[in-house]
Amino acid sequence: MLLDSCNLTGTTHYQILSVKEDANYDEIRAGYKAAILNSHPDKLHMNTKESQLDHELQERFLSVQKAWEVLSDPTSRANYDMELQSSRQKLEAVADEVTLEEMTIETIGDAQEFFYQCRCGDYFSVTPSELDEIGLPLNININGDVASQSATGLQPAAVLLPCGSCSLKIRLILHSVP
Incomplete structure (x- = not known):
């Protein structure tokens, strides 16, 4: 299930890339580039010692990559959007x-x-x-x-x-x- 790839706080791939859910490919690509620059360990000149901060940055970097992987492909994005919509509907009370x-x-x-x-x-x-x-x-x-x-x-x-x-x-x- 694609939604399982979102982190436990319920952040969507759109939120990870800081784009709207109706964003076009170019907006998603720009969001990905900005997010990857802000989370790439080499760009941040991080040292290799293991710490909680390093682990969080690595998780952030991996989540940005996963968001791009899903949202850059039209088929996987359509499936993700349907699952996202379905999960939101399940949260609402229905008669x-x-x-x-x-x-x-x-x-x-x-x-x-x-x-x-x-x-x-x-x-x-x-x-x-x-x-x-x-x-x-x-x-x-x-x-x-x-x-x-x-x-x-x-x-x-x-x-x-x-x-x-x-x-x-x-x-x-x-x-x-x-």
């Missing part, structure tokens, strides 16, 4: 977990929207285009069966949906198709 099959589908012309009623009477909703934007495209067959074609293999993906009126959220579980 319920539902699947697309449990949601009501409303079709107007070519547009579809999935609804699930909240305890307050309003609805949680999501459209296939919204799911596609976050990297979870849907496969809707002739019978109306729906499944995700996510890049996570055969493991289910999840997304949090807020209620239209209250503060409750549900976790929408999307099952991948083989």
Whole structure:
């Protein structure tokens, strides 16, 4: 799992390189260069005696290298972003977990929207285009069966949906198709 490569304090690779999560390749590269210069043992003219400070600097240097390795590759970055998003969603309290099959589908012309009623009477909703934007495209067959074609293999993906009126959220579980 890519998130295990973050340190125990919960620092993300983006924070290690001091860049925003929506940074482009050039911004990530510039962040990496600055971070590596600030943590490279040769650049800091450190002596070779073993100390706690030396160990911390070595860990910092290795974390900068790992962050660059993950964020410089588009595929590993996309996987890391999905895992990061998923881990953040797991930290939030949810009212319920539902699947697309449990949601009501409303079709107007070519547009579809999935609804699930909240305890307050309003609805949680999501459209296939919204799911596609976050990297979870849907496969809707002739019978109306729906499944995700996510890049996570055969493991289910999840997304949090807020209620239209209250503060409750549900976790929408999307099952991948083989």
